[in-house]
Amino acid sequence: MAAYVLRLRAALLFGALRGDRAHVIRMSIGIAMLVAATVVTCWGLLSLRTAPIEVVLAVTVLGGSAVTLGFALAPLVVGATDPLDPRRFTAFGLPSGRLATILALAGLVSVPIMVLTALAVCLVLVWSAHGVAWPIGVIGAILAILTCALLARVCMALTSLFLRDRRSRELSGVFALAILVVVVPVGVFFASLEWRGTVPTQLSEAVAALSLTPLGAAIAFPARIGQGASSAWGSVVISLATVVVLAAAWGWLVQRVLTTTERPVSVRERGGLGWFAVAPGTPGGGVAARSLIYWFRDRRYLVNIIVVPITAALAMVPLLVVGVPMSIVALVPVPIAALFFGWLPHNDLAYDSTAIWMHVASGVKGVSDRVGRLVPILLIAVPVLAVAIPLAVLVHGRWAMLPAMVGVCAALFLSGLGLSSISSVVSPYAVARPGDSPFQQPQRAGSASALAQGLVLVGAIVLSAPAFWWAWLALTVDVDAAITALWVGAGIGLGALVIGVVIGSVAFRRSGARLMEFAEST
Numbered sequence: 001m002a003a004y005v006l007r008l009r010a011a012l013l014f015g016a017l018r019g020d021r022a023h024v025i026r027m028s029i030g031i032a033m034l035v036a037a038t039v040v041t042c043w044g045l046l047s048l049r050t051a052p053i054e055v056v057l058a059v060t061v062l063g064g065s066a067v068t069l070g071f072a073l074a075p076l077v078v079g080a081t082d083p084l085d086p087r088r089f090t091a092f093g094l095p096s097g098r099l100a101t102i103l104a105l106a107g108l109v110s111v112p113i114m115v116l117t118a119l120a121v122c123l124v125l126v127w128s129a130h131g132v133a134w135p136i137g138v139i140g141a142i143l144a145i146l147t148c149a150l151l152a153r154v155c156m157a158l159t160s161l162f163l164r165d166r167r168s169r170e171l172s173g174v175f176a177l178a179i180l181v182v183v184v185p186v187g188v189f190f191a192s193l194e195w196r197g198t199v200p201t202q203l204s205e206a207v208a209a210l211s212l213t214p215l216g217a218a219i220a221f222p223a224r225i226g227q228g229a230s231s232a233w234g235s236v237v238i239s240l241a242t243v244v245v246l247a248a249a250w251g252w253l254v255q256r257v258l259t260t261t262e263r264p265v266s267v268r269e270r271g272g273l274g275w276f277a278v279a280p281g282t283p284g285g286g287v288a289a290r291s292l293i294y295w296f297r298d299r300r301y302l303v304n305i306i307v308v309p310i311t312a313a314l315a316m317v318p319l320l321v322v323g324v325p326m327s328i329v330a331l332v333p334v335p336i337a338a339l340f341f342g343w344l345p346h347n348d349l350a351y352d353s354t355a356i357w358m359h360v361a362s363g364v365k366g367v368s369d370r371v372g373r374l375v376p377i378l379l380i381a382v383p384v385l386a387v388a389i390p391l392a393v394l395v396h397g398r399w400a401m402l403p404a405m406v407g408v409c410a411a412l413f414l415s416g417l418g419l420s421s422i423s424s425v426v427s428p429y430a431v432a433r434p435g436d437s438p439f440q441q442p443q444r445a446g447s448a449s450a451l452a453q454g455l456v457l458v459g460a461i462v463l464s465a466p467a468f469w470w471a472w473l474a475l476t477v478d479v480d481a482a483i484t485a486l487w488v489g490a491g492i493g494l495g496a497l498v499i500g501v502v503i504g505s506v507a508f509r510r511s512g513a514r515l516m517e518f519a520e521s522t
Contacts, residue, residue, distance in 0.1 A: 038115050045122040049129035054204070056126060057223040061207045064144060064219030067116065071148040075155040084153075085160055086254045096255040104250060107149050116145055127222045136222050143218035143239045150246035157253040211235050214242040283364045287372025291348075295376035300351060300432055304344055305380060312337040330395035331405065331475075334388045338409035339460055341381035342416015346423040346456040348373050350431045354519045360512040366505030370421045374501075377417070385409055404471035404482035407489025411464035414493025418500025419456045419463075425507040427452040428518055463496050464489065 048056045084103050086096075094102070107113070120141035127137040211220035218239035224232035275289035295301045312333035319329045349356060359369055389409060393402045429452060467489030474482035508515075 034111070034115065038118055042118060042122045045119065045126055048126050053130050053223060056130060057211075057220065058203055058207050060123060060126075060223060061210050061216045061220045062203075065210045065213070065215040068144070068148055068151065068215045071112070071152045072155050075152065075159045084156075086157070086257050087160075090258060096258050097251060099258075100251045100254040103254070104150065104153060104247070107153050108145070112152075113145065113149055116148055120145055123219070123222075130223070132222045132225060136225055140218055140222040140239075143243060146243050147214065147218055147239070147246065150243065150250055154246055154249050154253060157250070157257060160257065212238060214238060217242065282368070283362075284368035284372040287359070287364065287369055288375035291373050292376045292379070294351065295380070298351070301376075308337050308340045308344070309333075309384075311340060327396050330392050331401070334385065334392045334405065335408050335412055337388065338381070338385055338413040339416060339457065341377060341385070342413040342460055343420060343453075343456050345373060345377055345417065346420035346452060347428055347431060348420070349424045349515060350428040350518075352519070353433055356515055356519045360516055366508035367501065369508050370425075370501045370504045373424075374417055374421070381413060385413065398479070400479040400482055401471075401474060402482070403486035404474045407467045407482075407486035408464065408471050409489075410486075410493040411467040411489035411496075412460055412493075415463040415496040416456060416460040418493075418496035418498070419459045421497075421500040421504035422507065423452045423456050425504050425511055425515070428515070460496075463492055467492060 045060075048059060051059075084106055086099060086103060089099055089103075124134060124137035124141050127140070128134050207216075207220075210216035211224060212234055217235040221232050221235035221239060224235055275292045276286070295305075315332055315336050316329050319332060320326070352359075389405050390402070393399055393405055467485050470481045470485035470488055474480070474485055
């Protein structure tokens, strides 16, 4: 049976080269590009044979950790159908343990694993050139390959269990944003390092941490042994434990999918639901899905989103004109953007117009409404701030200020969301109706609009004052205060957000009639 599955797997690989002429040409070009990239990467790895062991460790651990993470994330982002899905072999009646072993072996016959094997061979040669016994290098390479292969199997099984009926371009977009949040700040950090012939201290600390994680342990321990580091055996234990845990998880998942009846999914039922197909089937999930559709399609929301970075950038102009150093000015726009991102939902209910009746009539709980409406701005603001904060600190030139910037932005953004959760229920004011120009604002009686806007902005700044104070101390007196600014800012922001959501939820539950009256009269 194992030989049959392996032959089937090989046939599937060669079958990718069959088809019409255009398909064959595309596949041939893709294979040629992959072979070229593999050759270049192998050449780069082999050039490390004459590099210092510290440089070899940094490059291999960071690169290996990224590759391992890629094997885990690829099934989630791509969402391709798994040809080795255990459900496809149900008719053979094999025991789950035996089937799991066969499929795990068949998973080693794939193009990514072949490329990884070629790179692993080069790593063994590099380690041998630095005095590491070749059996140790081979063991490390085998553990790294098994980790990646089993991780891909496990993640594909999890995807088929939990995400198959919710796969959509919206969900893939969420995963892509999550990757962006991680990759860009890390790339900016690496670009800012000064090598000067040696591995920077910050990078050495990151490599040491990754060496003791499942992502980098298998790659790290041969080089650690070559260094004579005491932590090498910790990496050995972690890498072995990782393979054992992944193998056990794979066996359990195979048994689970073989004994779980999959709910049939109708294309007609799910087609075109967009964010509603991604969000959980709860009142809060429904509110979040509807809000996401509005935020990404309604030009009134889009204009508000576009204005935020423009406003933040314009704040730099007067400071530069009066002669403030660029290293200081670079720290200004991002907190302003965080403040306005938190401020944007302060009148969110008014943008619903008469559609608010759906929430009131269906008896949606206040907390579901409040939390659901915050999802769009979180999906927009978090990636933007995650990219902008490292860039600002890079221009500033002192990476020790990064925690302080994160603390200040977290305090401003989360405090603004908490106050906005109250303001949009307690003090909504008239806005442009759906379909109208976002620049065509209605006449407003009284000062309710100015008061609501001002209170949210000023309130967020006042609540964030302790984080500002510790960040200022980190900038001017003691850089160690940056860590205090981080924890103070995060604590204040989270506290304000939770309290704001609770108060807004109570107000929403008690204000249904008033909100309907407001919607009908504006």
